[in-house]
Amino acid sequence: MGAGKKFWVGGLIIVAALGWLGFVGFQESKAYYITVDEFSSLRGEYAGKRLKLAGDVVEGSIDRSRPQMEFVISSPRSSIRVRYTGADIIPDTFTDGSKALVEGTVAPDGVFEARRIEAKCASKYEAEYDERTS
């Protein structure tokens, strides 16, 4: 067998092994990325699956007095209560009114248990001047 062929065989083995690892990692960490509205209308379909929910943090809903922080996120038509069970620090951008992405699953009591929170700056900050057109 020529060295060129050997390289291809060796390469293929490596790539196959990595592909398999990638597949496993994918299965373990994939999450469906949906909005709160989509979730509410298709509750059954997403039961038990890892989800990444996108919505706005409802003003005044953040409750830090419990051992695990709770808050409510909403999209135009529906909302859901979220309990943060993760260990990571909550990002600075997470405040009343910010856009949040919570990743986790729905607990038996109907509360969404989030293990990760990502937040975009409150839209207030990002918004451009209304007057702007040109």
Added chain:
Amino acid sequence: MLWIVCAVAVVTAGGFVLAPLFRETAPGPDLEGETERDRLLERKTACYRNLKDLEFQFRMGRLLEADYEGLRAEHRAEAARILAELERLGAPGGKRAAGGGPGGKKGGDGTRCPACGAAAAPGKKFCADCGKRL
């Protein structure tokens, strides 16, 4: 005010850009590409460098005597081939040989590079062999 500045900028840029088009003698060096000879010279350099490297690796004990001998013979054969090619082109093969050749080099008015001794074509600013400023 703005208009004046802009007009001045346009005129300056235009003059700067279009000037070469109206020059008597074409400006700057010509557009020649690599010649066969350049390529061979380069391969010669690379081959010598590889040979030197090979020797060093051998001294470091990275190669066994037998491997070293074999590879060295291969390199030498290649160097010889390149030199023969250069000879055929009538160009200087080694550092001391003189004269330009059909490879496109007009040399031969007696100017020599102070660094490596190769003949240099008249009017050239750099040595074709080693790149030193003449």
Added chain:
Amino acid sequence: MADFGNFCLLLALCLSLYALIASLTGASLNRRRIVSSGERAALAASAAAVLAFGALLYLMLADDFATSHVANNSSRSLPLLYKISAIWGGHDGSMLLWVFFTALLSGLVIVQNRRRYRDMMPWVVAVLMVNLAFFLALNLFLSNPFDQLVRISPDGATAPFVPADGRGLNPLLQYWAMVIHPPILYVGFIGFVVPFAFAVAALVTRQQGSAWVRIVRRWTLGVWLLLGVGIILGGKWAYVVLGWGGYWGWDPVENASLMPWLVSTAFLHSIVVQERRGMLKVWNVILVLLTYLLGIFGTFLTRSGIVNSVHAFADSNLGRFFVYYMAFVLAGTLLLLADRQPYLRSERRLDSMLSRESAFLFNNLVLVAACFAVFWGTMFPALSEWIRGTQISVGPLFFDKINVPIGLLLLLLTGIGPLIAWHRTSAAALKKAFFRPAAFGLLALAGLLIGGLRNFYVTVCLTLCAFVLATIVQEFAEGALVRMRQHGERFPAALGRLVLGNTRRYGGYIVHLGVVLMFVGFAGNAFNREATLHLKTGETGRVGDYALTLADFRQGREALYEYGRAVIEVTRNGRPAGTLTPEKRIFDSGGQTTTTVGLRSTPKEDLYVVFTGITGDAFEIKAHVNPLVFWLWLGSGILVLGTLLTLWNWKRSNRPREAVR
């Protein structure tokens, strides 16, 4: 001034288009005059673009809030430094910064090579100008930083509008690393246009020698260095400013900068194979093309962050043009490549599996695989939405699972590659070369196991680090020994001459040393510990070996923000270990909060403390113990020094030919 800025952009665009046409015509007709005119136009275009940047700088410093970019990103009270960095605090200004750097680089290339590579330069200029014109057009027509604010009355009439003060710069960006991070990263992205331009020019003019490879290598190394520094600064910023306890989170924006780095690292190695052995010519063109495209992609992503959805990407006006442009470049280069196939035939075949060539091939395979994995993970949400209609995202776990083994494989290869000779090596010679490093690695392994280490990946990683470290030391020591024998030099002199005589190689090995140390830092990740403490003043909590006592809590005001600062006395195993003062700041403009972490860094571990808020009557403190992070920063410093060494003291034989033949 804003009008002047627009004028400069327009002038630069016209000049760059003229330069493009003149270069192409001049090169096809072989007319020196036209080529020369084209080169001058390219220089003038660069100058005009630089002036446009100057205009925006002026507007920033003059607090001209009629200009929307200034109003949105700056404010009167902002310190001077941040007024400058506010230029790239928003999208439009970043675009102008890209133009600025593209122009500078293009001008530099043209001046640098005004007497060299004459046959290639018109084509190089043409590629550079396509690139510059693209960014200029985006800047002018889609994302113009000189746009003025207007107020629209109910009846539809518009009138200029000048707010009293600007919105200010996002406080998260008010940090020294964030001032220099974007410019460095952008050069690291855009700079790859130069190697790409040379590769295209070499293809067009059918270069067969490797003269052009040298200049490409040099540029690639320089740009690669900046990209690396940019990535590291980004990590530092995330660690110290974002305060979530880590430096890397597989965030799309981070990934976007990692991808071109991986491919260009592959390119740096495979280009050596082409230079020395005349192999891998097609592959190298593909790598440099990919690096350039990923750089363009990264430039866009770092600014917009749009990646979660194809729609968001392709529908954003700007994104659509990026897609068109990348498709155009990709198709153009591949067509050219297909047409030039016969000129790119390999001069040699792979002789043996046990050869430097083959080690380099595996290095390339692994690096490209890593890039592909990162790309796949980053783009999966977009791809799945496009194909199946639902967005599926993958988490950090996916990236870790696949990239940790890839990293270890890379580390192993970093040890093996330099020990194998070119062409072929016999097993007996390999045994000799590998004996000591392998023995040292095994010794380290034994030590780790006796020390009680059980984590598989970490054990493998640290063992490999020891192995690679030993190969590097051996390489330096044996090289010096040869010189001592040959020239009768003493060891220090021999070592010095050895390194200076081939800065390229030994600089490369020092870079590898930096990589090894960085891997030591990565390994520490597995042992991160953290604790959430709820402390009242005077109370003590523990994490790892540390006891943290909340001595005091202070509140106050600074010019731009209010702060709450916890004063924490730290003891380690009973001995005092300093005071940390993590802070939370609330900025006046926008109500944005930022975190300032308290950090105590030692080679063994970092104690990293964040004050997260007040719960009831207790203060909440998150404390992390992150082992070995120190080595990551040290390793990256060494990586930078090593790269500078490879760039420095170019020996004559490595220097691009000053050829007017």
